[in-house]
Amino acid sequence: MRKSVLLGTLLLSFGCSANSDALPAWNDTPTKQAIEKWIQETTRDGSPDFIPLNKRYVVFDNDGTLWPEAPLTFQLQFAVDEIKRMAPEHPEWQKDPLIAAVLENDLKAVAASGEKGLLRLVALTHSGMTTEAFAARVRDWLDTHKDKRTGCRYDRMGYQPMRQLLDYLRANGFKTWIISGGGIDFMRVMSDSMYGIPPEQVVGSFSLSDYSLGEKGVELQKTMKGAFNDDGASKPVAIHLFMGQRPVAAFGNSDGDLAMLQYAASNPDAKTFGLLVHHTDAAREYAYDSPPTASGKLVEGLSLAKQKGWVVVDMKQDWKTVFDPSLCSGK
């Protein structure tokens, strides 16, 4: 009995791959066709563009590429919510204008505090506890907070078309990685359930932890030491450090991802692929980098994409659904 079930399963999976649509959340546009064509050309036996299995490494940005980054990045929202949770235990914060702005939801004042202010919020909420206590706080936050606009849990707001693309790539032997400006310890809490990506394939901004050995054994305390901001030109540096090789494809959504896309594009050993998600869908998501509401996030990228032959996803035109309706019904 067992043999035949096993055999049936194998035949079924072989038989399906050629005909079924691996990307049903994508409309049948040139964007989808370009993705399918590249995957087929680089994985079909005998293809002149065949990429061997041990070279099939592809990298994805997270914020704005795999899930939303508006109105705040979800990690900044976490920091804001953590400050609110922690404030009653910190009377010394009462005279602090940055904390006051957070508690009063004055996001303009928070933004005006600049990089220094943001780093301080990160330090207050992302250091001074063990790595395991931090992960527990992120899990607790996910369990108790929802995105205001959609009413969905944050960890159910992955873009469905991108999740299907990740699955499709993995079904074709690609190792999928996240290379994001987001915090490495933050993302690793939800990367496996949201994207099917294990913690070690998630790279982000990081700091070094402090080792201590006590009664409970080894604990690692989160600090801000050796802080590495994984954005822009630092993304290829992080890819080399963590992944140890040049990717054959890169997927992003902002000018901060261009160095990573260039790094993949200049891989001499493969026919490479680049893709930028363009936020054009104010009704179902956001349209923050399209005129007239340009945020300046994706300016150089749009012209560079033409020159380099990178695919630009028009969310409004190319995506049948934005969020997975079984997880998050959207707006």
Add this chain to the structure above:
Amino acid sequence: MRKSVLLGTLLLSFGCSANSDALPAWNDTPTKQAIEKWIQETTRDGSPDFIPLNKRYVVFDNDGTLWPEAPLTFQLQFAVDEIKRMAPEHPEWQKDPLIAAVLENDLKAVAASGEKGLLRLVALTHSGMTTEAFAARVRDWLDTHKDKRTGCRYDRMGYQPMRQLLDYLRANGFKTWIISGGGIDFMRVMSDSMYGIPPEQVVGSFSLSDYSLGEKGVELQKTMKGAFNDDGASKPVAIHLFMGQRPVAAFGNSDGDLAMLQYAASNPDAKTFGLLVHHTDAAREYAYDSPPTASGKLVEGLSLAKQKGWVVVDMKQDWKTVFDPSLCSGK
């Protein structure tokens, strides 16, 4: 036809695993039995100590654990050989006492230069070139140099019992990682062919590279910036950073590995395993940490192993072969 071949292969691989000896290079001693027992107890369906697949992460030191580290670590030997290769192009080195010591094979003088001297040799040979040029140099060095004592290529001197252990662990669903004081870019050149470990599962001492975009596309230049020395208490820090979770087993050979073994041992979610390789075999390898030739490398470890129940490999007693005779006939 294809179906039946496939089915046959599957049945064969299922049928074999229970009876065959996965560790033929190990003598049948309590050491081998302890290894087999732990793997069986943590992977057998229904076992009270069963570890789920997504938690089966195990970490190995490299120098002295997977290959020799005497008389010099092989990476220091590489640095020495590189200095010799480069010297004719650097007339300015002629008056430098450290370089002179290297060129005259005066290892005592090199050692006497201390950490500062060693760091200088590393900087001269491990920075100032692209990551890809560095990898090519390591490959070229491997192709043109042999270990004096055995006459073997350095990348054929992995310990056969440990390679079999890596394979055995992987066959049981464990993800095998290297966590070493050695240079990350150096080890990644040979880790796949020697140990079956892909580059991204090799962690070592590292520095950050410099990004540049020129006519050839993106290049990463090796520097000494942000240098991280992956030894002692820094090993758990690196494990958290790269692997993102606590291992369930750790394998080392020196007191520099104890923090990593403690980190695994205090994993609250698993029956853990620790192992130390004790260099006791002067005839087939080296006996540098046994009295009367104690190097001080493994002192605390031997007493801690008793207390923690870690397995200590006695190379002379426990290993049937040291090197794989088909790759390196040994002494």
